[in-house]
Amino acid sequence: MDFRISPQIEDYRARIAQFVQDEILPVEANRDSWDEHGNIAKDWLHPLREKAKAQGLWCLQLKPETGGQGLGKVGMAVCYEEMNRSIFGPVVFNSAAPDDGNMMILEQAATDAQKERWLAPIVSGAVSSSFAMTEPAPGGGSDPGMMQTTATKVGDKYILKGRKWFITGAADASHFITLARTSDDPRRGLTAFLHHKDEPGWKLERRIGIMGPEEHGGHCELIYDDMELPADRVLLGEGLGLKVTQMRLGPARLTHCMRWLGLAKRCAEIATDYAENRYGFGVRLADRESIQIKLGDLAMGIETGRLLVMKAAWALDQGSFAKKEVSMAKIHTANLLHKAADVAIQINGARGYSTDTVLEWIYRYGRQARLVDGADEVHQMVLNRHLADEGRDFWKWQPAEI
Structure with missing residues (x-):
């Protein structure tokens, strides 16, 4: 078994380590850079992100054609560990949850048109995103089969109705991936949808207070109240949620x-x-x-x-x-x-x-x-x-x- 990493991965690891040491840890040590939720304030974050981009350390987890470096999961394991020497590290490199996971699934499952509209702005850092799956009891949590939020097809539209909670980053997010039930089929009953924060038919009910510090946008409760979405908002396909x-x-x-x-x-x-x-x-x-x-x-x-x-x-x-x-x-x-x-x-x-x-x-x-x-x-x-x-x-x- 060969546990050696490639020269390319080592190069990224070393440069990330140096960036964290020289650029991020001094900001972390300055309490003026912290926001009220224990994260890096946006006006301190943006200059660091620009420096990371300039040094080619941005979105390393994505494919080159998407805007990344195509490191693969092994390379990510090495680099992500190094990034989080600082509590502010991952978000500086656009490798923090939930954007990290959302970008990877959109890269893998979205159509070309969906990638241009929903993925590219997250990759650039222009917007942030959320993945809305978890629901209050008796809805879906670790078991998505219990999902109560529904999406009813009417003509060429879907009508979403339900409630989500502990949705990470929702207060700051512009792009959402939301899971809803489209049938009672145990395997193909769920569908994933894309929507924008400015579209009608949903609201952020509250930002839920938690014991620990928060990601940007907190952990929120959302209500979908007959939200209408066109069929092109389905991600991967109906029933493939x-x-x-x-x-x-x-x-x-x-x-x-x-x-x-x-x-x-x-x-x-x-x-x-x-x-x-x-x-x-x-x-x-x-x-x-x-x-x-x-x-x-x-x-x-x-x-x-x-x-x-x-x-x-x-x-x-x-x-x-x-x-x-x-x-x-x-x-x-x-x-x-x-x-x-x-x-x-x-x-x-x-x-x-x-x-x-x-x-x-x-x-x-x-x-x-x-x-x-x-x-x-x-x-x-x-x-x-x-x-x-x-x-x-x-x-x-x-x-x-x-």
Whole structure:
């Protein structure tokens, strides 16, 4: 097994690392650059984005013909981890959720006309987007088959009616991908639609307050009240909404994991720096066995996460849906992120609990990781189904073709 990365990927990784060090971390350290929701303020974000574009570090995840560099999932794993050394990193490179996943599914599933209208403005950074799937009970959450929002075809139009919530980025988004039920068919009953924020028939009911810091546009509740959309707003095809979710959510889950590894490494970095320079009772913290055990265990957990993520990324690049690989990576890295922040806060003491570092930001943000894109328990059930179906072949190595 060859774990070496290509010279091209290493070049991007190194340049991203330098950009984060020189350009983004100084902005992150300046609290004047933070907005009221704990993200980078837009007037600070735009100049950094222009610098990233000028250095060829923009939308690396997309195909060259779309405006990216075609890195593939393995290259993304390397680069996304490096981007999220800073809490502001991914959005600077246009690699943050939900735009990241929305651009990739539009690139894959949209028609040429849809790409020009709905994808290109997100790629350029002119607009942001949202993916509206999750609903209040008894509607769809981790199980999209429970979806209550309906789209009824009348002539050459669809009439959407229903409610969505915890829709990431919706308050700032201009372009929306919305899932609705078009029939009761268990496999082909859902359809994905495209719409613009300025179209009538829907409203943003509220921005839901959450424990952690927020992406731009927050997490919102939306109401569709007889919204009319023409047939050309259907993405991929009527009845193929479940396929759209499968195509989008697997890779999008993994990109979360890639970014979370970067944040976990940042926690270890802050903890290590403090331990190396803090003395107590005549002993440096870094020389205490209890601290060494904590940091050693954390380092191993991060490396385990990197291997799980890289295997899943490789599988996706081979054309697999990588369902069990993504689920394992998602469970591990979500829990790792929370642990990394907790350990780093403990080592830093009161300093870690304060806003003098980003550790408390990461701690609050990290708790949602075990919920977003499928709770731990959902992914554990997925793994159990694979185990039940595959038996000992669950752990089978894939032979190379001769």
